[in-house]
Amino acid sequence: MTEQQESQVKPQPTPVVNGGKSRSGTLLGGVAILLALxxxxxxxxxxxxxxxxxxxxxxxxxxxxxxxxxxxxxxxxxxxxxxxxxxxxxxxxxxxxxxxxxxxxxxxxxRPNDWMLAEAEYLVRMAGRKLWLEHDLISAITLLGNADERIKALNDPSLMPIRKALAADIAQLKGMPRIDREGLTLKLAALSDQIELLPLSTVNMPEAKIEPDQAVSTNPDEWQSNLKKNWLKFTENFITIRRRDGGVEALLSPQQEIFLRENLKTKLLQAQFAVYREQQALYDDSLEKAQRWLTQYFDTDNSATHYMQTELDKLKGEQIQFDYPDRFKTQAMLEEVLNERLQRILASN
Incomplete structure (x- = not known):
C-alpha cells in the first residue's frame, strides 16, 4: 500500500476550535453552581x-x-x-x-305623746342656755312658756306635777328685776358724745381780803394813823393792791386737755362693757371716776356739765348684776319621766 493510500485509510483527528475557552467556561459554571448550592x-x-x-x-x-x-x-x-x-x-x-x-x-x-314631751324638755334646756350663757331673761321666760304649752297639749293628768314645777320656774324668773341693757348703753354713748362740748374750768382766784376802814379819825392823838390812811387813799389813784390767800391752779395744756377728754370717754365705754358683762363693780367704779374728773377739771357752773353730772348720778343707781337660779326644777322632772317611758318601751319590745 502506498503512502497515499495509508493516509486515506488512517482516521483524521477532529479539529478543535477555541479548545481553551470552552474548558474554562465549564469550570466557572461548576464553581457557580457550587456557590449557589x-x-x-x-x-x-x-x-x-x-x-x-x-x-x-x-x-x-x-x-x-x-x-x-x-x-x-x-x-x-x-x-x-x-x-x-x-x-x-x-x-x-x-x-x-x-x-x-x-x-x-x-x-x-x-306612745305618740312622747315626742311632744321630748320637745318640751328641749325647750326647757334652751331656756337654761339663754339665761345662764346670755343672761337673756325675756327669751328664757318665753321658751318656758312654750314648753308649758306643749305639755298642756298632751292632756295627760300624770304630767300635772311637771306643769306645777314649770309654773314655779316661770314665776321665779318673772319676779327678777329686768335691766334695759340697750337703753343704758345708748345713754352712756350719748353722754360720751357730749364730752367734747364741755368747757374746762377757768383759773380759780381766791377772794380778796377785806381791807380795814380807811376813814380819817378826828382824834388828834391818832395823827399817825390818819397820815397813813391819807397816804393809802392818795396811792389808790395810781396802784391798786389786793391781798388773796390760797394757791392758784394752773390751766391744762392742750395736750393734757386731749388726754383728759379721751380718758373720760374711755371710762364711759368701760361702763358700757360692764353693762353687757354684768360687772357691777367695774360699772360703779367707771362712773365714779368720770364724775370726779368732771368736778375737778370742768366748769361745774356750766349747764352741759351740770346735766352730765345729773345723768351720771341716775346711772350709778342702776343694778346690772343679778343672781340667777342655778337649775330649773322642771328640767330634772322631765328627764326622769322621759327615761322612765323609754325604759318601759324597750322592756315591752
Whole structure:
C-alpha cells in the first residue's frame, strides 16, 4: 500500500476550535453552581434557625397570655364572689331597715305623746342656755312658756306635777328685776358724745381780803394813823393792791386737755362693757371716776356739765348684776319621766 493510500485509510483527528475557552467556561459554571448550592443551604439553615426561635418566642407569649387569662378568670371569680357577698349584706341591711321602720311606726302608734314631751324638755334646756350663757331673761321666760304649752297639749293628768314645777320656774324668773341693757348703753354713748362740748374750768382766784376802814379819825392823838390812811387813799389813784390767800391752779395744756377728754370717754365705754358683762363693780367704779374728773377739771357752773353730772348720778343707781337660779326644777322632772317611758318601751319590745 502506498503512502497515499495509508493516509486515506488512517482516521483524521477532529479539529478543535477555541479548545481553551470552552474548558474554562465549564469550570466557572461548576464553581457557580457550587456557590449557589452553598448559599442556598446557608440561607435555608439561617431561616430554619430563625423560624425555630420565632416559634419559641411565640410559644412563650402563648404561655404568658394563658397565665394572664387564668389570673383574670380568678380575679373575675373573686369579684363575683365579693359582689355576691355585698348583695347579701345589702339585702340584710334592707331587711333590718324595714324592721326598724316598722318598730318606729309601732312606737308612734303606742306612745305618740312622747315626742311632744321630748320637745318640751328641749325647750326647757334652751331656756337654761339663754339665761345662764346670755343672761337673756325675756327669751328664757318665753321658751318656758312654750314648753308649758306643749305639755298642756298632751292632756295627760300624770304630767300635772311637771306643769306645777314649770309654773314655779316661770314665776321665779318673772319676779327678777329686768335691766334695759340697750337703753343704758345708748345713754352712756350719748353722754360720751357730749364730752367734747364741755368747757374746762377757768383759773380759780381766791377772794380778796377785806381791807380795814380807811376813814380819817378826828382824834388828834391818832395823827399817825390818819397820815397813813391819807397816804393809802392818795396811792389808790395810781396802784391798786389786793391781798388773796390760797394757791392758784394752773390751766391744762392742750395736750393734757386731749388726754383728759379721751380718758373720760374711755371710762364711759368701760361702763358700757360692764353693762353687757354684768360687772357691777367695774360699772360703779367707771362712773365714779368720770364724775370726779368732771368736778375737778370742768366748769361745774356750766349747764352741759351740770346735766352730765345729773345723768351720771341716775346711772350709778342702776343694778346690772343679778343672781340667777342655778337649775330649773322642771328640767330634772322631765328627764326622769322621759327615761322612765323609754325604759318601759324597750322592756315591752
Amino acid at each position: 452553598g448559599l442556598t443551604g446557608s440561607l435555608y439553615l439561617h431561616g430554619h434557625k430563625s423560624a425555630v426561635a420565632q416559634q419559641g418566642e411565640l410559644d412563650q407569649l402563648k404561655l404568658q397570655l394563658a397565665g394572664a387569662i387564668a389570673k383574670m378568670d380568678q380575679s373575675n371569680s373573686k369579684e363575683s364572689e365579693q359582689l355576691a357577698a355585698f348583695g347579701k349584706q345589702q339585702q340584710l341591711l334592707q331587711e333590718e331597715l324595714k324592721d326598724l321602720q316598722s318598730r318606729v311606726l309601732d312606737l308612734n302608734d303606742k
